[in-house]
Amino acid sequence: MLTRFLLLGLDKRAGVLLTVLAVLAVAVPVMALAVPPDSPFHLPMHSVSLLGKYLSFALLALALDLVWGYCGILSLGHAAFFTLGGYAMGMYLMRQIGPRGVYGHPELPDFMVFLNWKELPWYWQGFDQFWFAALMVLAVPGLLAFAFGWFAFRSRVTGVYLSIITQAMTFALLLAFFRNDMGFGGNNGLTDFKEILGYDIQAPATRVGLFVATVAALAAGYMVASSLVASKLGKVLVAVRDAESRVRFLGYSVERYKLFVWTLSACMAGVAGALYVPQVGIINPSEFAPAASIEAVIWVAVGGRGTLAGAVLGAVLVNYGKTYFTAALPELWLFALGGLFVLVTLFLPKGILGLAADRFRKREPAAAVPAAASKGA
Amino acid sequence: MPRALRLWAAMLLVVAATAATLSGALAADLKPLVRNLGAGGFADTEAAIAALAQTGDPAVVPVLQALEAGDLYVRKEDREVVRGSASNGGYTLTDPLGGAALGEAGRGAVDKIRINNSLRRAISAALGSLTLMSPDAGARRAAADSVFKTRNPDGLAALETALGRENDPAVRSIMEQARAAILLTAAGTPDADRLGAIETIRARGDQESLALLNAVRSAEGASAAVRAAADKAFEAVEMRLSLWGMAQNLWYGLSLGSVLLLAAIGLAVTFGVMGVINMAHGEMVMIGAYATFLVQDAIRTYAPGLFDASILIAIPVAFLVSGAVGVLIERTVIRWLYGRPLETLLATWGLSLVLQQAVRSIFGPTNREVGAPSWMSGSFELGGLVITHGRLWIVIFAFLVFGLLLVALKRTWFGLAIRAVTQNRNMASAMGIRTARMDALTFGLGSGIAGLAGVALSQIDNVSPNLGQSYIIDSFMVVVFGGVGNLWGTLVGALALGTVNKFLEPYAGAVLGKILVLIFIILFIQRRPRGLFALKGRAVEA
Numbered sequence: 001m002l003t004r005f006l007l008l009g010l011d012k013r014a015g016v017l018l019t020v021l022a023v024l025a026v027a028v029p030v031m032a033l034a035v036p037p038d039s040p041f042h043l044p045m046h047s048v049s050l051l052g053k054y055l056s057f058a059l060l061a062l063a064l065d066l067v068w069g070y071c072g073i074l075s076l077g078h079a080a081f082f083t084l085g086g087y088a089m090g091m092y093l094m095r096q097i098g099p100r101g102v103y104g105h106p107e108l109p110d111f112m113v114f115l116n117w118k119e120l121p122w123y124w125q126g127f128d129q130f131w132f133a134a135l136m137v138l139a140v141p142g143l144l145a146f147a148f149g150w151f152a153f154r155s156r157v158t159g160v161y162l163s164i165i166t167q168a169m170t171f172a173l174l175l176a177f178f179r180n181d182m183g184f185g186g187n188n189g190l191t192d193f194k195e196i197l198g199y200d201i202q203a204p205a206t207r208v209g210l211f212v213a214t215v216a217a218l219a220a221g222y223m224v225a226s227s228l229v230a231s232k233l234g235k236v237l238v239a240v241r242d243a244e245s246r247v248r249f250l251g252y253s254v255e256r257y258k259l260f261v262w263t264l265s266a267c268m269a270g271v272a273g274a275l276y277v278p279q280v281g282i283i284n285p286s287e288f289a290p291a292a293s294i295e296a297v298i299w300v301a302v303g304g305r306g307t308l309a310g311a312v313l314g315a316v317l318v319n320y321g322k323t324y325f326t327a328a329l330p331e332l333w334l335f336a337l338g339g340l341f342v343l344v345t346l347f348l349p350k351g352i353l354g355l356a357a358d359r360f361r362k363r364e365p366a367a368a369v370p371a372a373a374s375k376g377a
Numbered sequence: 378m379p380r381a382l383r384l385w386a387a388m389l390l391v392v393a394a395t396a397a398t399l400s401g402a403l404a405a406d407l408k409p410l411v412r413n414l415g416a417g418g419f420a421d422t423e424a425a426i427a428a429l430a431q432t433g434d435p436a437v438v439p440v441l442q443a444l445e446a447g448d449l450y451v452r453k454e455d456r457e458v459v460r461g462s463a464s465n466g467g468y469t470l471t472d473p474l475g476g477a478a479l480g481e482a483g484r485g486a487v488d489k490i491r492i493n494n495s496l497r498r499a500i501s502a503a504l505g506s507l508t509l510m511s512p513d514a515g516a517r518r519a520a521a522d523s524v525f526k527t528r529n530p531d532g533l534a535a536l537e538t539a540l541g542r543e544n545d546p547a548v549r550s551i552m553e554q555a556r557a558a559i560l561l562t563a564a565g566t567p568d569a570d571r572l573g574a575i576e577t578i579r580a581r582g583d584q585e586s587l588a589l590l591n592a593v594r595s596a597e598g599a600s601a602a603v604r605a606a607a608d609k610a611f612e613a614v615e616m617r618l619s620l621w622g623m624a625q626n627l628w629y630g631l632s633l634g635s636v637l638l639l640a641a642i643g644l645a646v647t648f649g650v651m652g653v654i655n656m657a658h659g660e661m662v663m664i665g666a667y668a669t670f671l672v673q674d675a676i677r678t679y680a681p682g683l684f685d686a687s688i689l690i691a692i693p694v695a696f697l698v699s700g701a702v703g704v705l706i707e708r709t710v711i712r713w714l715y716g717r718p719l720e721t722l723l724a725t726w727g728l729s730l731v732l733q734q735a736v737r738s739i740f741g742p743t744n745r746e747v748g749a750p751s752w753m754s755g756s757f758e759l760g761g762l763v764i765t766h767g768r769l770w771i772v773i774f775a776f777l778v779f780g781l782l783l784v785a786l787k788r789t790w791f792g793l794a795i796r797a798v799t800q801n802r803n804m805a806s807a808m809g810i811r812t813a814r815m816d817a818l819t820f821g822l823g824s825g826i827a828g829l830a831g832v833a834l835s836q837i838d839n840v841s842p843n844l845g846q847s848y849i850i851d852s853f854m855v856v857v858f859g860g861v862g863n864l865w866g867t868l869v870g871a872l873a874l875g876t877v878n879k880f881l882e883p884y885a886g887a888v889l890g891k892i893l894v895l896i897f898i899i900l901f902i903q904r905r906p907r908g909l910f911a912l913k914g915r916a917v918e919a
Contacts, residue, residue: 074719148899155903160654160718164853165899171850172895175888290850294726301723334734341727345720346713 009226017309018219024051025215029208045204050323052211052279054316059218059272061299061315062308063265066225068297069306070234071261072241074159077166078269079292080173081141083283085270087177088140090190090283091124092133093201097194110192111185121183130197137274138267145266146259153255153262158244167290174288189284196278207279214275218312221268225308228261237261298337301344304351314351407432407474411440415451415458415490422490423499430503430535438507440473445500449473450487461487502527506535509552510542518548525555525585530563554581561593571603579610582617583761590614621761626879632768634875635775636837638868639830640848641855642779645867646823648856650786650799653711653820654722657729658852659845660736661824664702665695665831666840667736670745685750688832695828702732703824707817715816729845737842747835771833778829783864785822795819854898860908869909874898 028051031043060082067073094109103113107120126132148169152162180186199206228234236257239247248254277283286292296315303314318340325333348355410432413425426444429437443449443460450461450468459479461468468487470479492500505527508520517539524532536556543549557574560566566574575593578586593599593607640662647655655661669691676687683690706728714721749767756765786792797805798815806812831844838844851874859870874894881890905911 074722151900151903155906157902157906160722161857161902161906163719163722164857165902167850168854168895168899172892172899175892175895179888294723297723298727331734331738334730334737338727338730338732338734341730342710342724345724345727346710349720 005231006223006227008230009223009228011226011230013307013309014222014226017222017312021215021219021222025212028211032208033204045207048204048207048211049279052207052214053276054319055211055214055218056272056276056279057296057299057319058312058315059214059221059275060269060296061303061311062218062221062225063268063272064296065300065303065305065308065311066228066268067262067265068300069308069311070229070241071237071258072244073258073262074163074297075166075265076163076290076293076297077168077170078265078296080166080170080288081145081266081269082273082276082296083173083177083285083287083292084141084144085137085273086277086283086287087184087190087273088127088133088136088270089274089277090193091127091136091184092130093193093196093278094190095124095128096196097192100194101192109185109190111180111188112183115180117183124183134274137270141266141270141273142263146263149259149262153258167293170288170293171290174285174290177285177288185284187285189282190277191282191284193278193281201278201281210275210279214279217271217275221271222308222312224264225268228264229308233257233260295337298341298344300351302340302348302351304353304355304357307351307353307357310351310353313353317352407434407436407440411458411473412456414440414444414449415456415488419491419493419496422492423496426496426499426503430506435507435511436474438504439476441500441504441507443473444490444492445497445504447489447492449490451490452482452487454486458490459487502529502531505529506532506539509535509539514545514548517543517545518551521548521551521555525551525558528555528558528562530559533559533563553577558589561589568600568603571599572606575603575606575610579613582614584618587611587614587618618761622883624760625762626883627876628762628764630876630879631872632772632875633879634872635772636830636834637851637855637875638779638871639771639775639833640827641852641859641867641871642775642782642864643823643826643830644852644856645859645861645864646782646826647820648853649862649864649867650795651816651819651823652718652861653715654718654725655711655820655823656722656726656849657706657732657845658725658824658827659847659849660729660732661699661703661827661845662831662834662848663736663840663842663845664732665699665828666747666835666838666844667740667745667831668695668698668828669832669835670740670747670840673747684748685752687748688750688753688836691832691835692829695832696825697828699828699831700821700825703827704817704821706824707820711820712813712816729849733842733845740842742842744839744841747840749836753836767836771836774829774833778826779864779868782826786864791818795822854895857908858898858901860910863908863910866908866910 028043028048031041032045032048035042037044060078063081064075064078067075067078097109099106101110101113103110105113108117112120127136148166152165157165176182177184177189178187184190193201195201196206196210199209201207229237236247236252240252240254240257244254273283273287295318299315299318300311301314302318303312304310318337321336322333325336344351350358407429410425410429413428414422416422416425426441429441440449448460448462450459450470451457452459452470458473459470459482460473460476461470461482464481467481467483470482470487471477472479505520505523508516509524511517511520521536521539524536533556536552536559540549540552540556543552554577557577560570560574561578571593575590578589590607590611594604594611599607640659643661644655644658647653647658669688672691672694673684673687676683676690706725710724710728711721714724753767753770756763758764786795794805794810794815795818797808797810798812798819802812805815830848834844834848838847855870855874856867858874859866859868877897878890878894881893884890885893902908
C-alpha cells in the first residue's frame with residue numbers, strides 16, 4: 001500500500017529530478033574521492049559541502065512549497081523549524097566532542113564551562129545518543145508546528161495574519177536563542193564539531209557520506225511530497241488553497257488537513273536543518289532571523305510555487321547565485337536578491353517551471369500541469 | 378538715573394576694595410600654613426592640611442589640588458613650598474597661592490612633597506569641606522552631595538559652619554541631609570539627634586536614603602527607638618520609591634509606546650486602510666532618518682546658526698522625501714499587485730533589501746550621527762521621575778502626528794476620498810475620484826509618516842542602513858494587535874505594548890520581556906484574529 005502511495009507521485013518531472021539526484025549521488029563521491037586532485041574532473045571537498053548545503057536548503061524549500069504552494073499557508077517562519085532541527089543535530093555533535101573541548105570537561109560543552117555551569121541542563125540529556133537526537137530532529141519542530149498550527153488553524157487565522165505571526169514566532173526564537181542562559185551557546189551557537197557517529201567530521205569520506213545522505217533525504221522528501229499532493233488528500237489541500245470556505249462548507253475539516261501538512265512540512269524542514277549543520281560546521285541563532293525565512297520563500301517563488309521540483313531548482317539556483325555574488329560582487333548581492341523578489345512577483349508569478357510549463361502547454365494543450373494559483377492567499 | 382548709577386558705581390568700588398583687602402589679608406595668613414605642608418613627615422603634612430581646611434578660604438583649594446596631583450615641592454634653599462611643573466631638565470616654579478612666577482630650579486634644588494593614601498583621603502575631605510563655602514551655588518551643592526555620599530565625620534564641623542552661612546534653600550536642604558547622614562553613621566550621636574536625622578533622610582526619600590536607613594536599621598548597638606524609627610522610615614521610603622518606580626515605568630512605557638506609535642501609524646495607513654503589506658515600511662523610516670541627517674549636515678555647513686532648528690526643518694523634508702519614494706514604489710511595483718497581499722509582501726521585502734543596500738552604498742555601513750538641538754537635550758526631574766527632554770518631545774510629536782493624521786482622514790476632502798476608495802472603489806470612481814491617484818497618494822501618505830518617524834528615531838537610535846529592520850516587526854505587531862483599519866486601535870496597541878514591555882523588563886529582562894510580548898501577541902491573535910478593534914462585518918473571509 002505504501003508502495004502504491006509512493007508510486008502515485010511518480011510523474012515525468014519526478015523522474016527527471018530523481019534521476020538527477022541519483023546521478024549526483026554516484027558522480028559526486030567518485031569525482032571527489034576517486035578522481036586524482038590534478039584531474040579537471042576532480043571535485044574539491046568544499047564544493048561537496050557547498051552542494052550538500054544547497055541540497056539541504058532544497059529540502060527546506062520543498063517543505064515550504066508543500067504548505068505554501070499546495071495549501072496556501074505562507075510561512076514566514078519556516079527557517080525556525082529548519083534551525084530547531086539543526087540545533088538538535090548540533091547538540092548531538094556537541095556531546096560527541098566529549099573531553100576534547102578547549103576546557104577538556106568530560107561532559108559539558110565549552111560554552112557551558114565558560115559560563116560556569118556545573119552540570120548539563122535537563123534538555124541536553126540524551127543527546128549523546130544518535131537515535132535520540134534523530135528523533136528530536138523530527139519531534140521538536142514537529143511538536144512546535146503542531147502546537148502553533150493547532151491554535152492558529154482552529155481560530156482560523158489565515159493569510160497575512162498567519163504570515164505575520166509565523167514571523168513573530170521565529171523572531172521570538174531568535175531573541176530567545178541569543179540569550180546565554182538558554183543553554184544553547186548564545187550568540188556563538190554550537191560549533192567546533194569533531195565527529196559524527198564515530199567518524200571524523202572533517203574527513204573527506206565523512207563529508208561525502210553526509211552529502212549522499214542529504215541527496216537521499218531530498219529524494220525521499222520529494223517522493224513523500226509528490227505522492228502526497230497527487231493523492232486525494234493533496235486534492236483537498238489544493239482546494240483549501242483556492243477556496244477555503246467552500247471546502248469547509250462541503251464538510252471537510254479544513255483545520256485537520258492544514259495541521260497535518262503543516263506539521264509534516266515542519267518535520268521535513270527539521271531534517272533539512274539536521275543535514276545542514278554537520279556540513280556547514282556551525283549553527284547559531286542568526287538562522288532564526290526572519291530574513292532567512294523570507295529568503296526561503298523566494299527560492300520557492302523563483303523555482304515555481306506549487307511545483308515541487310521548482311522549489312528544489314529555485315533553492316539551488318538562488319543559493320548558487322548567492323555564493324557567486326557574495327564572492328564576486330558583494331555590494332551587488334542585496335540588489336540582486338531584492339530585484340529578484342520584485343521581478344519574480346511581478347513578471348514570473350509561476351516561477352521558472354511555471355513559465356516552462358506554459359510554453360509546453362501552448363504546443364500541447366492537452367497536457368495537464370498542476371499550475372500554481374494565480375490568486376493570493 | 379545718574380544718581381542711581383553713581384550709587385551703583387560706588388557700591389561696586391566698595392565691594393571690590395573689600396574683596397581685595399580680604400583676599401590680601403587672607404593670603405598673608407595662609408602663607409605660613411602653606412609653608413607647614415613641607416615641614417616634615419606625613420603626620421605634619423596632615424596637620425597642615427587640616428589647618429588649611431579650617432581657614433575655609435577658597436584660595437586654599439588650588440594648593441590642595443596641586444598637592445594631590447603631586448605638583449608641590451619644597452625649595453631647599455629657603456624651605457618655601459612652591460608649585461613646580463617639569464620643564465627642560467628642571468622645574469618652572471610658581472607660588473601655589475596666587476600663581477606668581479618664582480623662576481626656574483634644577484632637579485636637585487627642590488624636594489617633592491610626598492603623599493600617601495591617608496593623606497589623599499585627608500585632602501579630598503578638606504577639599505570637600507572647602508568647596509562647601511564656595512561662592513558658586515552649584516559647587517556648594519556638589520560638595521554637599523559628595524559629603525552625603527562619603528559621610529566622613531571629620532567634615533561635620535566644616536559642614537555646620539557652611540550650613541550657618543548658607544542662604545540658598547535648595548543647597549541648604551542638601552547640606553542638612555548630608556549632616557543627617559553623618560550624624561546617623563557616626564558613633565556616639567545622641568538618640569534625639571539620630572531621630573531627627575532619620576526624619577531628614579526620610580524626607581529625602583531616594584535610593585541612597587534607603588541604603589542609609591537600612592544600614593541604621595541593622596547597625597549594632599542602635600537603641601530600640603532609633604531602630605523602630607529607622608524601620609518605619611525605611612518602609613515609607615521603600616513605598617515611595619516603588620510608587621515612583623511605577624511612575625517611571627509608566628513613563629518609559631509611554632515613551633516606548635510613542636516610538637512604536639510613530640513607527641506603526643504609517644503602516645496603519647498602508648496596511649490598515651489600503652490592505653497593502655509594506656515590508657519596506659522600515660526602510661521608509663530609515664530614509665526619513667537619513668533625510669534628517671542630510672538636512673542637519675547641510676545646516677552645519679552652510680548655516681550653523683540654524684542648528685537648533687535643524688530638526689524642525691527636517692520634519693517636512695523627511696515627510697516629502699519618504700512620501701516621494703513611497704509614491705514611486707506604489708506607481709512602479711505595488712499597483713500591479715493589488716488584491717495579492719502575499720505577493721505584495723514578497724515584492725516589498727525585495728524593495729527593502731534594495732533600499733538598504735542603496736543607502737549602504739551611498740552613505741556607508743557605519744552609523745551616522747544626528748545631533749540633538751539644545752532644546753531637546755538635557756532632562757528635568759518631576760518628583761522621583763527623571764524625564765529627558767528628547768523623550769518628552771518625541772511623545773508630544775507622536776501624539777501630534779496621530780492627531781493630525783486623524784484630522785486629515787476624517788475632516789479633509791483628501792481623507793474623505795481615501796475612505797471612499799477604500800470602502801467602495803467602483804462607486805468612488807463613479808463619483809469622479811481618480812482612484813489610481815488616490816492609491817498613490819495614500820501610499821505616499823503612509824510612507825511620509827514613516828519618514829516623520831525617522832526624524833524622531835534619529836534622535837534616539839543609530840542612523841544606519843539597518844534602522845528600519847529593527848522596527849518593522851514591532852510595527853506589524855502593533856497594527857495587528859490593535860486591529861487593522863482602525864487608527865485608534867493602533868494608538869491603543871502601541872501604548873499597551875510599550876507599557877507591557879517596560880513593566881516586564883524589570884522582572885524578566887529586556888530580551889525575555891520582548892519574547893513574552895511576542896508570545897502574548899501570537900496567543901492574542903488566536904483569540905481575536907482581527908485584533909483589538911476589529912471592523913465588524915458579515916463576510917466569511919474578511
